[in-house]
Amino acid sequence: MGKRGPTPEGFRRIPTWEVAKQPAERPKKPATPKLASQKTLHGLGLVQVPDEEKVRVAIERLGEQIRQRRSYMMAMETCVKCGLCMENCHTFLGTRDPDDSPVGRADLIRKVWKRYFTVQGRLFGKLVGAEDLTLETINKWLAYFYHCTECRRCGHVCPFGIDTCEITMLGRQVLYWLGMVPALHADSDWAIHRLGNNMALTKSGAVDTVEFLMDEIEEERGFRPEFPVDKPDSDIVYVPSSADFMLNPDTLKGAALFFDYIGANWTITSRMIEAGNFGYLSDQYRTQRELVTRLLESAQQLGAKKIVWGECGHGWRAAKQYIRTMADVNPVWHIPIVHIHDEIASYIVTNQLELDPSRITQPVTLHDPCNYARACGHVENMRIIMRACVSDFREMYPNGEKNFCCGGGSGVLFDDEEMYPMRIKFSQKKAEQIRETGVGDGPEPGILCAPCSICKAQFYPMVEEHELNVEVKGLIDLVGKALVFRGKERTNNANKH
Amino acid sequence: MPFIEVAGKKLEVDEDGFIQDPSQWDEEVAKYLAKVEQVDELTEDHWKVVLYLKDYYEKHGIAPMIRKLCKDTGFSLKQIYELFPTGPAKGACKIAGLPKPTGCV
Numbered sequence: 001m002g003k004r005g006p007t008p009e010g011f012r013r014i015p016t017w018e019v020a021k022q023p024a025e026r027p028k029k030p031a032t033p034k035l036a037s038q039k040t041l042h043g044l045g046l047v048q049v050p051d052e053e054k055v056r057v058a059i060e061r062l063g064e065q066i067r068q069r070r071s072y073m074m075a076m077e078t079c080v081k082c083g084l085c086m087e088n089c090h091t092f093l094g095t096r097d098p099d100d101s102p103v104g105r106a107d108l109i110r111k112v113w114k115r116y117f118t119v120q121g122r123l124f125g126k127l128v129g130a131e132d133l134t135l136e137t138i139n140k141w142l143a144y145f146y147h148c149t150e151c152r153r154c155g156h157v158c159p160f161g162i163d164t165c166e167i168t169m170l171g172r173q174v175l176y177w178l179g180m181v182p183a184l185h186a187d188s189d190w191a192i193h194r195l196g197n198n199m200a201l202t203k204s205g206a207v208d209t210v211e212f213l214m215d216e217i218e219e220e221r222g223f224r225p226e227f228p229v230d231k232p233d234s235d236i237v238y239v240p241s242s243a244d245f246m247l248n249p250d251t252l253k254g255a256a257l258f259f260d261y262i263g264a265n266w267t268i269t270s271r272m273i274e275a276g277n278f279g280y281l282s283d284q285y286r287t288q289r290e291l292v293t294r295l296l297e298s299a300q301q302l303g304a305k306k307i308v309w310g311e312c313g314h315g316w317r318a319a320k321q322y323i324r325t326m327a328d329v330n331p332v333w334h335i336p337i338v339h340i341h342d343e344i345a346s347y348i349v350t351n352q353l354e355l356d357p358s359r360i361t362q363p364v365t366l367h368d369p370c371n372y373a374r375a376c377g378h379v380e381n382m383r384i385i386m387r388a389c390v391s392d393f394r395e396m397y398p399n400g401e402k403n404f405c406c407g408g409g410s411g412v413l414f415d416d417e418e419m420y421p422m423r424i425k426f427s428q429k430k431a432e433q434i435r436e437t438g439v440g441d442g443p444e445p446g447i448l449c450a451p452c453s454i455c456k457a458q459f460y461p462m463v464e465e466h467e468l469n470v471e472v473k474g475l476i477d478l479v480g481k482a483l484v485f486r487g488k489e490r491t492n493n494a495n496k497h
Numbered sequence: 498m499p500f501i502e503v504a505g506k507k508l509e510v511d512e513d514g515f516i517q518d519p520s521q522w523d524e525e526v527a528k529y530l531a532k533v534e535q536v537d538e539l540t541e542d543h544w545k546v547v548l549y550l551k552d553y554y555e556k557h558g559i560a561p562m563i564r565k566l567c568k569d570t571g572f573s574l575k576q577i578y579e580l581f582p583t584g585p586a587k588g589a590c591k592i593a594g595l596p597k598p599t600g601c602v
Contacts, residue, residue, distance in 0.1 A: 034512045037498050183512050188599040198600030205559035212565050243601045246586070249564045276600050312601075413601065415587065416513070453601035 016093045030143035031418040036186030043190040048179030061174045075162045085154035094425035102154035102164035145171040149409030151370035176283045188278035189287045203270035222490030225260035231267035237304040241312035242276035243453040254480030271298035275312035281410045292327040307337040313369035313452035345381035354484040360390040363439040368403040369452035389482040396433040404429045408458025431466035440469030451475040503529045515597040522594030534588040550593035
């Protein structure tokens, strides 16, 4: 959404293979996101640990966490520094900073682990790669763990299966306990505890927004679907993606059109109004837990039999993979959770939807959100939908579970002078991928389908920074347009989009 | 927490310069924040957007969807960006005294 900071000069046109020839170099001071205010921290029940205590507290927390979980221990002990993760990491490809690579980031913790928790580290220190923890290293944690977009491409390629993102998440959690949280994450966490959602949305605002959108559908198509909020005795609770209420109107409209088409008894719930979960990205202990619990409580309250998830990448992973073990509710309240793409795809393969791909003729490419492709096996269904809805679909390469991150993953959507230029670098690889598909080569803009709110929020400004000539859309936006409502919609307007 | 001083009044702002107490907002504050957000002079068109945002926030406790803002004020997104170079969410909302948007925006 417009320019927020300086663009790194001449960067956008340099392909990554050219960048790769540049020597790796550490900056004097890594770009660091702005920290949360005292007020927000107090709201979260956090007190910033004073500088002189930080090292002690960090070592304590780190030790607790690593001893508790074998996966951390394995990650600490097994890395052989083969470097495969580096060339597969979009941040390293964009910045050439060795600390900005998966192994580099993990080593910021690994060295400390060696120094304080292993015999050889305690005895031989630097000789075995162990290092004292200093305030400087903790500040590096803050910078580099919030450069990592938790995309897990490094975990996908690591020959030992080290999921380096788990380490950066561990680092983020320790920083949270130190009271070192970026403002964006802390403010969102606080909004979760105050209002139950990341964006501080109110029910009144949500109702006003969906009414406005249904009016739009009526103007465009000649009929008005229902968009129920807190409707009791609903079979389905739909959880729309967070920024849908602000930035992505067509995604909300697409969902309403789909539910109307299949005649579902559905609703959204004001207690869990959107799918994002910044707790998962900064504080998994309290904040993430708060939301997954809330979700099941509200579904129970409305008598729902199924939860359908909107187009949110990290929220989908946070719910799908963690709800069973994290939600503090009666076990019988656990009801099935499915993604809206899975729902739509199952209707398509059983031939229950009439979709007209000739309504969307611009070339379209698909960006696989990392939390779908590398965490939830959510790849093929998006293609089933895409092939049914558009007439010119072009894959970008690599794709699916090998796809590169948008560069804004895990809430790296900072827009201050230090971090905004980093986001342009982080999306460098992605821009190349999109350019290669040729979807933006025509006189009219092509479509970049990015079915996740963080991806969209990253792409809205990035497609301009990299001059890609594409519109950013969600996948259900396209479904909404392609759905044919026979005998219901105004046919002369059917082709309008 | 930093402070700004406008016409003899001391206002608390967050780390990005959004004012913390909406009740302290007035025309002078808007003019001051406009300068920060690269708007030299608040014209009638600017005020139309700013007052719309303010009014919507008072009613609903949240900023409106961008598309609704455009439709209700009659400006295209492009025009909004011409009016507020730093954008509707961070520029116009800040001038109108709304809090900073959080989450995936």
